[in-house]
Amino acid sequence: MDKSLQTQSIICVACPKGCRLQIQRDGEEVLVSNQGCKRGVEYAIGEMKDPRRMVATTVQIEGARHPLLPVYSAAPFPKARIFELLAKLRSLKVQAPVKEGQIILENALDTGISILASRDMEQ
Amino acid sequence: MKIKKCDVAVIGSGPGGLAAAIAAKQHGAKNVLLIERDREPGGILLQCIHNGFGVEIFKKDLPGPAYAQHFIHEAQSVGVEFLLDTMVLEITREKRIFASNKSEGMLEIQAKAVILAMGCRERTRAQVRLPGARPAGVYTAGTAQRWVNVEGFMPGKKIVILGSGDIGMIMARRLTFEGAKVERVLEIMPYLSGLMRNYVQCLQDFGIPLQMQHTVKRILGNERVEAIETVAVDDHWQEVRGSEEIIPCDTLLLSVGLIPENELSRQVGIHLDPLTAGPFVDNYFQTESEGFFAAGNVVHVYDLVDWVTGAGLRAGESAALYARDCLPMNKKIAVQRGENVHHVIPHYLDMGSLNQREEQLQMRVTKPLEQPVKVQVMNGTEVIASKALPYARPGEMVTISLKDKHIEPLKNAEQLVVQVVKRED
Amino acid sequence: MNKNRNFDFIIIGGGVIGCILARTLSRYTARILLIEKESDIGSGTSAANTAIVHPGYDAVPGSLKAKLNVAANPMWDDLAGELQFAFSRRGDYVVAVGSDELARLDELLERGKLNGVPGMHIVSAEEMRSREPNINPAVSGAIWATSGGICDPFGVTVAAAENAIMNGVAILRETVFEDFLWSGKQIIGVKTNRGDFTGRWVINAAGLFSDAVMHKAGIHPEFSITPRKGEYFVLDRTEFSVNNVLFPVPSEISKGILVTTTVHGNTILGPNAQNIDDKENKENTQSGMDEVFEGARKLVPNIHSRHIIAIFAGLRAGGNAACLTPGSDYKHDFLIEIPGEVQGFVNLGGIESPGLTAAPAIATYVVALLKDVGEDLHERKDWNPIRPARPQFRHLTHAERDALIKKDERYGRVVCRCENVTEGEIVAEIHSPLPALTYDAIKRRTWLGTGRCQGGFDMPRVTEILARELGVSPLEISKKNGASKFLCRPTKEEGDVE
Numbered sequence A: 001m002d003k004s005l006q007t008q009s010i011i012c013v014a015c016p017k018g019c020r021l022q023i024q025r026d027g028e029e030v031l032v033s034n035q036g037c038k039r040g041v042e043y044a045i046g047e048m049k050d051p052r053r054m055v056a057t058t059v060q061i062e063g064a065r066h067p068l069l070p071v072y073s074a075a076p077f078p079k080a081r082i083f084e085l086l087a088k089l090r091s092l093k094v095q096a097p098v099k100e101g102q103i104i105l106e107n108a109l110d111t112g113i114s115i116l117a118s119r120d121m122e123q
Numbered sequence B: 001m002k003i004k005k006c007d008v009a010v011i012g013s014g015p016g017g018l019a020a021a022i023a024a025k026q027h028g029a030k031n032v033l034l035i036e037r038d039r040e041p042g043g044i045l046l047q048c049i050h051n052g053f054g055v056e057i058f059k060k061d062l063p064g065p066a067y068a069q070h071f072i073h074e075a076q077s078v079g080v081e082f083l084l085d086t087m088v089l090e091i092t093r094e095k096r097i098f099a100s101n102k103s104e105g106m107l108e109i110q111a112k113a114v115i116l117a118m119g120c121r122e123r124t125r126a127q128v129r130l131p132g133a134r135p136a137g138v139y140t141a142g143t144a145q146r147w148v149n150v151e152g153f154m155p156g157k158k159i160v161i162l163g164s165g166d167i168g169m170i171m172a173r174r175l176t177f178e179g180a181k182v183e184r185v186l187e188i189m190p191y192l193s194g195l196m197r198n199y200v201q202c203l204q205d206f207g208i209p210l211q212m213q214h215t216v217k218r219i220l221g222n223e224r225v226e227a228i229e230t231v232a233v234d235d236h237w238q239e240v241r242g243s244e245e246i247i248p249c250d251t252l253l254l255s256v257g258l259i260p261e262n263e264l265s266r267q268v269g270i271h272l273d274p275l276t277a278g279p280f281v282d283n284y285f286q287t288e289s290e291g292f293f294a295a296g297n298v299v300h301v302y303d304l305v306d307w308v309t310g311a312g313l314r315a316g317e318s319a320a321l322y323a324r325d326c327l328p329m330n331k332k333i334a335v336q337r338g339e340n341v342h343h344v345i346p347h348y349l350d351m352g353s354l355n356q357r358e359e360q361l362q363m364r365v366t367k368p369l370e371q372p373v374k375v376q377v378m379n380g381t382e383v384i385a386s387k388a389l390p391y392a393r394p395g396e397m398v399t400i401s402l403k404d405k406h407i408e409p410l411k412n413a414e415q416l417v418v419q420v421v422k423r424e425d
Numbered sequence C: 001m002n003k004n005r006n007f008d009f010i011i012i013g014g015g016v017i018g019c020i021l022a023r024t025l026s027r028y029t030a031r032i033l034l035i036e037k038e039s040d041i042g043s044g045t046s047a048a049n050t051a052i053v054h055p056g057y058d059a060v061p062g063s064l065k066a067k068l069n070v071a072a073n074p075m076w077d078d079l080a081g082e083l084q085f086a087f088s089r090r091g092d093y094v095v096a097v098g099s100d101e102l103a104r105l106d107e108l109l110e111r112g113k114l115n116g117v118p119g120m121h122i123v124s125a126e127e128m129r130s131r132e133p134n135i136n137p138a139v140s141g142a143i144w145a146t147s148g149g150i151c152d153p154f155g156v157t158v159a160a161a162e163n164a165i166m167n168g169v170a171i172l173r174e175t176v177f178e179d180f181l182w183s184g185k186q187i188i189g190v191k192t193n194r195g196d197f198t199g200r201w202v203i204n205a206a207g208l209f210s211d212a213v214m215h216k217a218g219i220h221p222e223f224s225i226t227p228r229k230g231e232y233f234v235l236d237r238t239e240f241s242v243n244n245v246l247f248p249v250p251s252e253i254s255k256g257i258l259v260t261t262t263v264h265g266n267t268i269l270g271p272n273a274q275n276i277d278d279k280e281n282k283e284n285t286q287s288g289m290d291e292v293f294e295g296a297r298k299l300v301p302n303i304h305s306r307h308i309i310a311i312f313a314g315l316r317a318g319g320n321a322a323c324l325t326p327g328s329d330y331k332h333d334f335l336i337e338i339p340g341e342v343q344g345f346v347n348l349g350g351i352e353s354p355g356l357t358a359a360p361a362i363a364t365y366v367v368a369l370l371k372d373v374g375e376d377l378h379e380r381k382d383w384n385p386i387r388p389a390r391p392q393f394r395h396l397t398h399a400e401r402d403a404l405i406k407k408d409e410r411y412g413r414v415v416c417r418c419e420n421v422t423e424g425e426i427v428a429e430i431h432s433p434l435p436a437l438t439y440d441a442i443k444r445r446t447w448l449g450t451g452r453c454q455g456g457f458d459m460p461r462v463t464e465i466l467a468r469e470l471g472v473s474p475l476e477i478s479k480k481n482g483a484s485k486f487l488c489r490p491t492k493e494e495g496d497v498e
Helices: A038-049 A079-090 B015-026 B043-047 B064-078 B141-151 B166-177 B196-206 B263-268 B305-323 B351-355 B404-410 C016-025 C064-083 C099-115 C125-131 C153-166 C207-216 C286-299 C355-372 C398-407 C423-430 C439-446 C458-470
Strands: A006-011 A020-026 A029-033 A056-062 A068-073 A093-095 A103-105 A115-117 B002-011 B032-035 B081-083 B087-091 B096-101 B105-116 B120-122 B138-140 B158-162 B181-187 B210-212 B214-220 B227-232 B245-248 B251-254 B258-260 B292-294 B332-337 B341-345 B348-350 B359-365 B373-379 B382-389 B398-402 B415-422 C006-012 C032-035 C092-097 C120-124 C139-145 C149-151 C170-172 C177-183 C186-192 C195-204 C226-235 C245-248 C258-261 C267-270 C308-318 C335-337 C345-349 C414-416
Touching: A006 B196, A020 A038, A029 A038, A056 A079, A068 A103, A068 B064, A068 B141, B002 B015, B002 B305, B015 B032, B015 B043, B015 B064, B015 B105, B015 B305, B032 B105, B043 B064, B043 B141, B064 B305, B087 B263, B096 C398, B105 B305, B105 C398, B120 B141, B138 B141, B141 B166, B141 B251, B141 C458, B158 B166, B158 B214, B166 B181, B166 B196, B166 B251, B263 B292, B292 B305, B332 B341, B341 B415, B348 B351, B351 B404, B359 B415, B373 B398, B373 B404, B382 B398, B382 B404, C006 C016, C006 C186, C016 C032, C016 C153, C016 C355, C032 C153, C032 C195, C064 C099, C064 C149, C064 C153, C064 C355, C092 C099, C092 C125, C092 C286, C099 C120, C099 C139, C120 C125, C125 C139, C149 C153, C153 C170, C153 C355, C153 C439, C177 C195, C177 C207, C195 C207, C207 C308, C207 C345, C226 C286, C245 C286, C258 C286, C267 C286, C335 C355, C345 C355, C414 C423, C414 C458, C423 C439, C423 C458, C439 C458
Parallel strands: A056 A093, B002 B032, B002 B105, B032 B081, B105 B292, B138 B251, B158 B181, B158 B251, B181 B210, B332 B415, C006 C032, C006 C195, C032 C170, C092 C245, C195 C345
Antiparallel strands: A006 A020, A020 A029, A056 A068, A068 A115, A103 A115, B087 B096, B096 B105, B120 B258, B181 B214, B214 B227, B227 B245, B332 B348, B341 B359, B359 B398, B373 B382, B373 B415, C092 C139, C120 C139, C177 C186, C186 C195, C226 C267, C226 C308, C245 C258, C258 C267, C335 C345
16 A cells, blocks of 8 residues: 555534544554544544444334334444445344334344344334 | 313324423323324334434434334323324314314314424425426425335435435435435535535435535426436526536435425414414414414424424423413513524513523524624624524524523513624634 | 227217217217227316316307307306316406506407307406405406306316216227228228227317327318417415406417416416427426416516415417308317218317317217217117216315214325325225226326325325225336336345345
């Protein structure tokens, strides 16, 4: 990899303000500028080293009023693996009844993050 | 016709209605009836399966259904009576509510206080006067959301979205998750109409192009959408000649604004503010028709559900007090919009309440102010309260609170003006 | 499908003309088939027009248009009573703004007298302002024509079609006329995409396509239909409405842009008039919408764009048939004839405005033409002229609603919140004599999805009900025909996506 500094610009979403952060990366070192506050620095480092997002989708459910059960990740999920997770959940089919917060998929893709039901769904 | 009596009737069980019903019960209303047209309570939250709800109230990032579930459980546990799959058809000034459902036929509900919590509806194609053919495949973002997330069907494969409202951007990501190709999002204004967070996490993350100052010039396709012709617009919303582009697609989703749903309010004769399309309200969320309260997006469109819940709680408390004949009603001060303020809620402030609590004024600014600003509450030339903000944008609600320390300066005020102005410091 | 392929009358085209004609002919002992190329009857001009029953003062004196308009106008009360569709004879106004236009009112009054229109009165500016408080304050005077009315044009068409079916008429939709069957110079039937049908008489009621049909019959090569597009706005009745039918002073080519109330209570604005080439082009255009809006504001200045809840466009079937009255140089008359060149053919062409108004008189005119050429028409003793309307929840009292729901609980579930249309009404239309099989077919019959949210709320629910009642997947449900499906696949399809 090129050893020279790589600069990139990202929009911080730590708060709604949306500061446009300038980031320089030198190996493991992440240099942030133009941040509005220190949360911007944390956000930038997270985005550079291990970007994660909350993931919400649906899985098929049988025996309920609706064909789909909404589910979400219990914690922010590695961004690069979101589509892998979605593919996994696409093949999943659960049975009613389900309670909100119930684990639908434990330790998804060995990330240690579980996928939870977003609501109760009766039979 | 069956007759039911209650202290407080709440119309709509979205976040505003749920909170209102809970609060009404907690503040001593004996029978609280929550009327919902759908088969289950929760309102539009049930189809908003994305995260981002509850950050203010629960300090958690919840999906919509989980946020609703919390309040559904709470409403059940405090003894709110649910009347589901029931459509309110008429409300009279005497607070008689006529509704229909399958199992009971027509119902007449006689309430001491009524809380309007019908939420809002989406602006449609005709309201933005989109030219072209009228094929299948033109949907509001919310309709598509219901199909994809609840009914289990995809409305299309190649999609163009008009409007950078939050639902539009969220649906761009959602459809991408389910394998559709979102060709682009168009926004006629030079700024985002939804939240920056949604731009980053719904569009930028997935490489979905957003074109500012672009709109739909023509919808093509007689049976099903075949393409959309787009065009750039200048700062005066005039089309830029030669900027037209044909984008082949099978679906056009519209995220072009929300309008408070006040058909029933109008029927009662409740005065509506043309700026918000919602009722004129005081800080109790009481409308100008005594005993009729309004909770949540029916008053004005909020940006975060947590604020809707807050408004619902206040409306529910006020309605319970009204039903018990103990809602204090004192001198009211009119609250007017000033510089850069599109509208401010409440329209009237009851002075007496400041003894007990802070009163929050909620507003939307008319245009983005991308520099330090201050929100000021003025009595003539006197600044009663001031709050500094790093910026102000139409997509994000701006608030300022009045407290007991403001009682003295407000004593002789007839009307307050709220403004958002640039900060020089 | 009807197995019988031999008929006495085959009508090409299921617009208001074809359907009222089918119903009129059904009172005689005859086997009748109506074919319609679209997935539903009344899908063309009959579905998108101004919905006016005209008094007849506009039509050129001496024209067939004038004669049939004036003859048909009084027939509407009985027609609406028998077929039980929405009709209101509330009179209409031609409103003059400024002194130049005021002078034109006398011409119109004179023309009305020549045409034999009853009940025309001049109304002063002051009187007009009191009758319609929203009128342009610069109004200079108006004509009040008491015989004017408004109707539900699609409602008439479907009610006539249903009554025809009740009386034995076969109606085949998605059945496209391809050519005639001949025996020498005698037309003996039609070729369609669903095979051949024979008939002693074939009747051209193909509206916009009537020119193509008569050319296939080898007559009137000079006749052509020029589609004339008209664009419209529908206003939210809770936001703004007028109480009357308001015409501007007409121009030579058009009655102008109206502001008019409808039987649904919504005010509509339009139409403009633009000649186009494409008979399928019902696009709204920016310039057309601007023209309509400006035109409407000339009559009613305080209409605001935020009042608009729907836009649509329709095509008038503008013909070029000469008026047959000696001395007339009018070139856009109705063409209604049993031509001498071919046998077994009744030819209708250029039935544009006032075609809707004239429809019942056109039907009796055709019957008279048939009798004139010796067709032996016997009235049936068992003919039933009554088409009972189905319950419309929004028009019932609370007590009536309660009773209806007790009989059929599906009337208790409101599917369209703006127009208060219930599941019971939707199901009734799906299983009616002429089943509603698409979203638009249900929309036009029940008026659901026409309110402020324009179907945003009801569309998924109607799709679900249609799928359930028809025993198909929601993926099969379409807006107006097979090519206009709403949905493309289940959210969770087996296997990979894309």
